[in-house]
Amino acid sequence: MANENLEKVRDEVYGCSVCGQCVKGPVDPFRPNAVFHDYMPDRACPMRENSRFLTYSASGLNSIARALLEGQLQITEELAAAVSECVLCEACGTNCGEVFNLIETMIQKELGHGVDTPAVVRALRADFVNSGKGPTGHVEKVATAIDKSHNRFGRSQNDRNSWIPEGMNIPSKGELLFFVGCTASMRSKEIAQSFAKILKKADVEFAVLGEEEWCCGGPQLLNAGLVKQFEVEARHNVDAIRAAGAKEVVTTCADCYRTLKIDYPKVVGELGFSVVHSSELLARLIEQKKIHLTKEIEETVTFQDPCQLGRVAKVYEEPRSVIGNIPGVKLVEMEGNKQYTVCCGRYPVEMPEQSLETGKARIQDAKATGATTLITACSFCKWNLSKAANTLGSNIKVREITEVVAEAMGV
């Protein structure tokens, strides 16, 4: 059936009133107001900001989905390519649900939730795959690389441990397992290196899977509608993690975090281990006084909430707590933070042009705060925002939270 997956989210599709709140944030009638005191960013949807057509918005996608369900539209490669522009930052869902957020806060009663357009997008893409119309372009290339090599760069899995600093021994089995992720393993190695050094300095024993760590599969496979391929990666990783004896898995990448914590259980059921983000573990270790931040860093910094860590997994305070414990650092907030964060662009390879434009706009937000350093907690955020800052010729430094903590620890 052409719309097999879409049928499962029919209620979401028909739940859309085409009111447009998803494209012109925020949805509270006016902020600041009696409940919420911050200004909200005008930009909500990266693809809408890039293309300007309503087509490329939650509202437009729901109209398209409805037309498919009602037989007024057929699946084509062009349609599949259009839907692939969504980065699944989930800002639309937050905006839509914000109507209820405001009123619920005022009357102290739960009323409902916004339209889950990301679920509609995933369903559409899965149906496109089933129809042989997706994925396309760079998305297909990355997915193919993962399918063949189990990492997004298409490199040999022998390179999985190439990030490990010389002389550092990390076992392959242990109760705490560092799921490094493709990007920190093979591209932005400084993130993995910083985190490993922190753990070593804090006398925290941890393991890595090495070649047995496969791509998490979330952003590249599941989000592209390649459900079966995703399940292969998911089952392998969960089996490997269990075989390593891990009770807790920590990730530095917000996408890996979301995928392991939220998406894997939908495939394999009970994981048998917990999943934490590095910022959560760092906050815990600081509280346990296992991490000592001794070096002063005289910087005004701002924090980019990764969409998947913040808006989706609702981890807001731990990274701020970690940053707040660094001597000398002054944290200032960007317009659009925590659940209202604005996407970094997310897909520097899969959709380079849109991601770059989105990232550039976010760099401008960071600059507007007066910060000299933009800290984030995700490999993709760092990748994309660094690229955007370089393109702009901006002097703002883009750093991952583990790098800043490592510096403050003197490691």
Add this chain to the structure above:
Amino acid sequence: MNTTELKELTAIESGAGSGKNKVTTNTAELKAALQGIVGAQFVSDDAFTLMAYSRDYSAMPPQTPHFVVLPGNAQEVSQILSLANSTGTSIVVRGGGTTAALATSNGGIILDLNRMDKILKIDEDTMYLTAEGGCSIYSITKEIDKRGFLLAGRPMFGPVPTIGAWVNTVGIGGNCGRYGYFSENVTGIEVVLANGDIVRTGVNGLTNCDPFCRYTHTSDLTGLFVGSRGSLGVVTEVSTRIFPKPEVVNFITLGFTDWDPLIKSAYRIFREDIPATIDINDDGLGEIIDMKLPLPLLLSITVEGSPAEVERKIAAVRKIGADIGGVDMGADIGALIYYGGALTAYIYKKQGFGHMVYADAYWHTLDAFPQLYKSFKDICAKHGLSNNCIFGWLMKGISCIFPIVAYKEPEQWDAMRKAWKEICDEWFAVKNVGPGMSVPSPTAYNLDPLRPTHRQLLTTLKQTLDPNNIMNPKVIPSAGRSL
């Protein structure tokens, strides 16, 4: 589509048999010409894009244009209109898409103004601003809030509407009790006519004046376009007065069992110059959020000013309630309506009640309220549409009322369609009740009840400004789409 088909299409859209359409090109040529004006990336005829623009915030069936075009400035709009005029191609302008039953098009071009979203000037001393027609109310509100100002009014659909669309629909919203319609405070517009002329109104029509004042030594041409719903031109720029933010805003709701004391209270509240906003709601509002209200009819008043002023006004409302029979229900309901506004209605949908529509908007004198309300409730009951409520804004003694109905698609669509038409027909016949602008229904396109000379003047103006009826042709003189 070939030229013949395009001719047929435009003939239908412009009023069959008018014979005034000059179609000189086919859609491929038209597309190429549009791309030449705005750039290929801002013209689309993809089937899925046309479908994305097939709905607006209404219960109207979807309809698709031939093209969606995103101009970047008034000059591009001018060229597009010249082209459309020469080919007899209809133009429907889309802003935020929240003006129900106005933002879709059956064929022709949808002109999406969202690229024209810049605030051009904020003059804090003269207290006015200028923004492009596609600039969202939220963007403007946020920027002037930072500077200690507010707009006259808060759109009922939240921040999404654009300032150009608000002029096109008059602009009703919160704070109307104090500032009136949004458009009353507009000091000038830039509008592109069907022939491509770019016109500036107000003192900005003079070569030496910025748009700081609406009135000069000639007729108020701004008013010609206010409420025209895109039928006379494309509003590409709006200048409007801004107002200092009040120190304090507070709320009080009076509850009633009957309309008569509620209406008497409203008259007195206005006479004593108390409100920034007065809302009327029935207990359908409470049912939406599962809130049991002790009294069925609510008059919620927003007051603003210095702390002492606000305290005095709240006390004055309490006294009016005590004198006439309204029960003080505190501040919370008023705050909920003020901040949540019409958005409360979204909850209908998520609670499984179905699609919610603002069935219409009508201006009326307050004494008409009981009859309108009874008619509305009776019609809903007759058609089994039990999820409904009424909402109204009061303004200087009159009201703008919105009958709200939630229905489930597809099973209740027929009932809704019949009820909608009956409400429109019955309300149209009530003394001192006129169709409004913010949520036009097909009835509101009906020009038949107009006095003949009024209708003639309107038609003459339309024919003068838009002889080929390319500008939102369903508004004038056509009676519009059928239900």
